[in-house]
Amino acid sequence: MALFKLTLKELQEKFTSGEITAGEIARAYLLRISQVEPKIKSYISLTPREDLLMNAQAIDDGLKAWRKTEPLMAMPLGIKDNICTKGMRTTCGSRMLETFVPPYDATVMTKFNAQKPLILGKTNLDEFAMGSSTEHSAFGPSRNPWNQQHIPGGSSGGSAAAVAADECVAALGSDTGGSIRQPAACCGVVGLKPTYGRVSRYGLVAFASSLDQIGPITKTVTDAAIMLNALVGHDPLDSTSAKRDFPDFTKSAKKKDIKKLVVGVPQEYFAEGLDPEVSEKIQDAIAVFEGIGGKIQEVTLPSTERAIATYYLIATAEASSNLARYDGVKYGFRAKECKELAEMYHSTRSQGFGPEVKRRIMLGTYALSAGYYDAFYAKAQAVRTLIQRDFEAVFQEVDFLVSPVMPTPAFRLGERLEDPLQMYLSDIYTIPASLAGLPAISLPCGHSSKGLPIGLQLMGRPFEENIVLRAAFAYEHATNWRTKRPIIRS
């Protein structure tokens, strides 16, 4: 079997046993990328060929002296282009940062680099992670490997497409309202959003600080656990990172049953607007859980219907402030030929940001304005608390929740570009877990009649990624969706 078809775990085993070298891995992926990338457009920047081969050579040369390997050593990874990589351009999919080269590494990169992976490149995303399709990237959209006329989802669409198209073995994404889970569902791969605070945000370019969380996009649940192991831990550079112990997550992905676990089915997630094909696949999945020992229980999360409105107030308010630093003064894009300061601000931000980013900055600015704060931002925070309480109450009774990831399979490119509200609604099932800071995973659970993947979402209690991973692994092994791969047509 071609190297690029292997999962992270399989590739790791072959490398650790000495069966393959880092150099072979690098060359295999360089070839794969050269064949597939022109069609899928997963990456914004690729590590230059010579640099990648040199990094691989350094690993192969150093291996004798080190005498041990690390879980991610020589593993070919893609990094979402809103995670700062020292010396490597980090654009956030924006013209504003087209030439920005960070002088520092995000904490997750520091952790990764200690294990000497092969970083293949920086993956495409909606500008500043604002969007559900990668169509808002200043560098053009990525394509869905299952059908290139369809979106790969977003905002981590480049990462999900790259994993699905075997352009990397695993990738990092970031999730604010569904940006890891939704593209994973669209591309038929696994996407895990950890508990808020589980993974350091230091070096993740902020969209909405109280929601953003880095997580892995992988081919299997086991691979997600391997990646999560490398990401977690308290970071003194991030005040919101949790001081919590963490288990070896790969040990959670072992059992093929979920005996003694109670599976919650929130009725609000199966209401109006859910595509019948998607609904059917989720119902099938619930039956699978019952078959592997889960006790199924219907539950209700009454505040769910307010989640989208709440999210679009809080996330845009935070974004309006987080994106104020892109003013043309210090780094990044600056509009040319400005006569005075106000003009420089105005022209820089008008020309540097795309329409979706500008829309959200305006929404957020409005929500925080004098006289509107209480009615919008303060009220949204209050509703956020209600949504959290809903989950707390339900988690007294159930161990994890099952739901769809997205109301429909991946839509066609351009289909919702002119209708932002329709685009926002594609996050309706992923947003509540984001607002509550819960861990949630998306994994494939079937295909539509048109052959597009459908995703299943499992949500757990805060810091119980282990339960979410256990249930996801058991489901994955009770079905064979993980073996289905896209065929990339020219």
Add this chain to the structure above:
Amino acid sequence: MTYEPVIGVEVHAQLHTQTKLFCGCPTSFGLPPNTQVCPVCLGLPGSLPVLNQQAVEMAVRTGLALNCELSPTNQFSRKNYFYPDLPKGYQISQYDLPICGPGWLEISVNDKKKRVRITRAHLEEDAGKNVHEEGAEGSHVDLNRAGTPLLEIVTEPDLFSSEEVDAYLKALRDLLVYLDVCDGNMEQGSFRCEPNVSIRPKGQQTLGTKVELKNINSFRYAKDALDYEISRQAELLDEGGKVQQETRLWNVQLGQTAVMRSKEGAHDYRYFPDPDLLPVSIDAEWIEELGGTIPEIPSARLQRFVKDYQLSEYDAGILTDSKELADYFEACVKLFAHPKTVSNWVTGELLRELHSSGVTPEDSPLKPERLVELLELVDSGTVSLKAARELFPELYSTDKTAEQVVKEKGLVQVSDEGTLQTIIEEVLAAHPAQVEQYRGGKEAVIGYLVGQVMKASKGKANPGKVNEMLKRSLTS
């Protein structure tokens, strides 16, 4: 018409922490532009703030000294506005949950004491500086100062004259320096004040329209700017005009204030809690612990000096004017329990030498131990007061002991009766007329004879002893 000014003051005190408020960069002054910076204080994409505990501690100690209510949780908020010296496009400050709540500071104006109510004090980060070099193209931004911790201390409109403001500012500055949280340097901008002033006809209760004053970097300018502004507003009202709510800049050259921005130009700062920082918890135990580390404030120390050491208000005032000098004084008193004598030496000889050499009491080459040694030599009669004063400069500028200097200069006082008797007899023999006068009842003449003995001994004779022995010789 007679008007009464009503004034409130905002002070921005730079806390002299080792590092900035949200990153590990040093807070040093005067270094080349943009050398004291990191991803956090440059506002690079993806960087995050981490709160400096030392700054929190300094704010709590200041709050305790200002008798402020300290709430168990306080929170940082973002103040959003665009300016080139503000790298993130927002300033991390505190809004609805400041670290220090209501309190007060006692001031004294023309010997009358008064409490100025403190509204609040909150922590925030400083901005950088825009640099406009003469002749250079465009403007530049220096972010060395960006992220330096500030404590903004706000009063109620409790001050009714520029003299009161002056007294408040000085009392607050002394307090902060005493607490060792701020160096109090107005020229360098580590203690900045922004008064707001309105006037109203005397006797009226409601407040007039207030004007905020900026660009005040000395106590003198604060007073001048307020005096100017008060009379400007009075003239305006007398002419039937109206005071506009606005911010005005003090122009030192012209000695005038001028409009900087009107109320309409005021920002909507869109404050909201900073999601990058958790609420700060301050537990009662910690407050208590910190309470123990707060030094006595200057006014309380002055009163204690008057009471415990029986010093005059004037002397106690000089001693407590600086914490270091007061500490020096008390260190001496511990070793030599004659406070009045110590006070005379410290406020006299010592202060004179310190001033002329431009040295602070803490850095004085003459440590309390060596000064006390000299005072003991005077006390025991080994050296005369006059001689001690003469040798003081040498003692101050060298590291010799008092005894060494006394010996080297041959200033040891002669108290030996045999030696003195010889001199006395010689003097009496040389001045028979005066001896006659004394014995005839003109006892005042003894002063002249003592002087002659001192002269003959080259000033080394113990005058008290000489006096006593002369009397004995003359009456025998």
